[in-house]
Amino acid sequence: MPRTSHRIGALLLLTALVAGCSAGPSQRPAVAYRDAEQPVAPAPAPPGPAPLPGLGPSAGSALNWADCTGETREELALPATGPSxxxxxxxxxxxxxxxxxxxxxxAALLSTGTGGVPLVVLGDVHGEPGTSVAxxxxxxxxxxxxxxFRIIGMDRRGTGQSDPADCMPPTQRENIIGFDPQATDRASLDRLLTSVRxxxxxxxxxxxxxxxAYDSWRTAADLEELRLELDVPKLHAVGIGEATRVLTTYAQRYPDSVGRMVFDGGLDPQLDAxxxxxxxxxxxxxxxxxxxxxxxxxxxxxxxxxxxxxVQELVQRTRATSLPAADGPVSAGKIVRVLLHGLGEPERWPRLASALAAANSGDGARISALAAPLVRETGADPARLDGDLITSCNDTRLRLPAERLVHxxxxxxxxxxxxxxxxxQRLAWCxxxxxxQEEPPPPSAxxxxxxxVVTTENDPLVPAQGSKHLAEQLPTGVAVNWQGTGHGAIGRSDCVTDAVSRFLVQGALPAEGKACPA
Structure with missing residues (x-):
């Protein structure tokens, strides 16, 4: 991507990076005081939930779509037969x-399905691009x-093919992803902070x-522009995990455009970063x-x-001595990150266990292959770390001092x-x-x-309690609780998939607190 020309602004902001960020003015609204003797009218009761929107018309044709079946199947290793x-x-x-x-x-888009009504799918910023997820x-x-429906996946800002944020030096990517996951001393953590800087x-x-400009606030605006281009009155959407932050922001900014939405997990809005x-x-x-x-x-x-x-013994050994691999050493940091993301896909647990066992025997090749998308270009997609770090840091005001990081x-x-x-260490990235200047508001529209809002009992990235709190804080949230394991329940749990499908297609709302067995 060519560099932009506003160099003076960049240099000024670069100075701020080196010097550190100071807290800005308070974002709290001004408080209005009343005369103590003046009676205060009771606050009006909050409105109840709006009626569930109809599916609406089919999408318009303002966007130019081109067949990409062959490339998609090859890149994602999908079956040779199936949807186009x-x-x-x-x-x-x-x-x-x-x-x-x-x-x-x-913003890169991918669509599939023979229906005409758009259903947008968003994935986590740290995972596969939204087009692949869809x-x-x-x-x-x-x-x-x-x-x-016409299932539409969108690569979020800075990820996949949506003007990707491919800006981090390859050596620093390797340093950050491979950094010792159990480092606690100031000297070691300072090396991580140097790579981040x-x-x-x-x-x-x-x-x-x-x-x-790569954040959830503006990604929500991308969704609204997509809705307008599709020429539909409401946005129907599914958000997975961290992507629900984009949809809650969308609901705050464009409440009249909210259609049938499903949150497959979600971070706890009651907690800070x-x-x-x-x-x-x-x-x-x-x-x-x-x-x-x-x-x-x-x-x-x-x-x-x-x-x-x-696994713990493997991590301890590789903290001192990395494993050899053709495309670079495999450190303890890479092993733990591959493990974390692999835990979200129970259908691939045997493959994950075999990769860990091979590493335990001294062969880091399989772990290295699983870690590759984080640190370098794979297929048409750039390294995932860049978009993850940029969006995550733009979505929070938390800036952890080095002394606090050690603690x-x-x-x-x-x-x-x-x-x-x-x-x-993720807290140190920012x-x-x-x-x-903005931070996504709490889901209070x-x-x-x-x-x-689907909760999953064992989710390595979105704890079930956080998803339950999200359902409680959403004024119209309805919890559906899956007692299973994985990152995202739709498509893994037949019970959840059926409930979500009936909601989207027929408008049948699941019972509050519906429990789905593992």
């Missing part, structure tokens, strides 16, 4: 803080969903005024226990009778032995990042239609 795919691009408004409502950026999800949806500076110089990260570390440990029990129950677990002990890393590695340090 079409691809397009949406030109949206960049809307950077330096130039509000100005500039343009592109293509894979379509293979798991019931035929009536594909006959009713260098990466931040390079991204600033490369992206310039686009840097702070640090508390969320701590809860995620605990959820990852809990999901690992489910993975270990599943492996041991198979009778021929390649990790032996005690998978946790095997948090020490505490979390003691309580969550595999994943505590990894989530503590230490040198410019503080955002009244008058929305009902929104099912």
């Amino acid at each position: 795919f079409s691809c397009s691009q949406l030109l949206t408004t960049l809307d950077s803080p330096e130039a509000p409502a100005e500039g343009t950026t592109r 293509a894979r999800l379509a293979l798991k949806l019931p035929p009536e969903v594909l006959r009713t 260098v990466s931040s500076q390079e991204c600033l110089l490369d992206l310039d005024d686009r840097l702070q 640090m508390a969320v990260a701590g809860a995620q570390a605990q959820g990852a440990e809990q999901t690992f226990d489910a993975f270990a029990a599943d492996c041991a129950a198979r009778g021929s677990c390649p990790l032996g009778p005690d998978p946790r002990r095997t 948090v890393a020490t505490e979390w590695t003691g309580t969550n032995t595999l994943f505590g340090g990894l989530f503590a 230490a040198q990042w410019p503080e955002p 009244p008058g929305l239609p009902p929104i099912p």
Whole structure:
């Protein structure tokens, strides 16, 4: 991507990066006081839920779609038979803080299904691009969903083919992803902060005024522009995990455009960024226990009778000596990150266990292959770390000082032995990042239609308790509780998939607190 020309603004912001970010003025609204003797009228009762919108008309044809079935099947290793795919691009408004409502950026789109009503699918910013998520999800949806809807996946800003944020030096990507997940001393963590600072500076110089335009607030605006281009009155959408932050922001900004939405998990809106990260570390440990029990129950677990002990010993060994691999050393950090993301896909647990067992025998090739999408271009997609770091830091105002990082890393590695340090380090990613001007608001928009929120008992990235709190805080949230394991229940649980499908197609709202067995 060519660099933009606003160099003076970049250099000014770069100075702020090196010097550190200071807290801005209070964002709290002004408080109005009344005369103590003047009676105060009671606050009006909040409006009840809006009626569930109808499906509405089919999408318009303003976007130019081209067949991309062959490329999609090849890139994602999908079956040779099945649904066809079409691809397009949406030109949206960049809307950077330096130039509000100005500039343009592109969003990559993929559609599938024979129905005419659009159903947008969004995935986590740290995972596969939204186009890939939609293509894979379509293979798991019931035929009536594909006959009713046109499933549309969108790569979020800075990810996939949506003007990707490919700006971090490859060496620094490797340093950040491979960093010792159990480091707790100041000297070691300072090395991580150095890699983060260098990466931040390079991204600033490369992206310039686009840097702070990659966030959930503006991605919500991309969805509204997509709705307008599709020429439909309501946006029907499914958000998976962290992507529900974009949909809650959309509901705040465009409440009249909200259609039938489903949140497949979601981060706890009652917690700040640090508390969320701590809860995620605990959820990852809990999901690992489910993975270990599943492996041991198979009778021929390649990790032996005690998978946790095997993996912990592997991590300890590779903290000191990385494993060899053709495309670079495999460190403890890479192993733990591959493990974290692999825990979200129970259908691939045997493959994950085999990769860990090979690493335990000294062969890091399989782990290296699983870690590749994080640190380098794979197929047509750029490294995922860049878009993840940029969007995550633009979505929070938390800037953790180095002294505090040492304390948090020490505490979390003691309580969550595999994943505590990894989530503590994610907090350090933003230490040198410019503080955002906006932060996604809590999901408090009244008058929305009902929104099912799916919770998963063992989710390594979105703890079940956080999803339950999201359902409670949404004025019209309806909890659907899956007692299973994985990141995202739609397509994994027949019970959840059926409930979501009937809601989307027929408008049948699940019963509050509906329980789905594992």
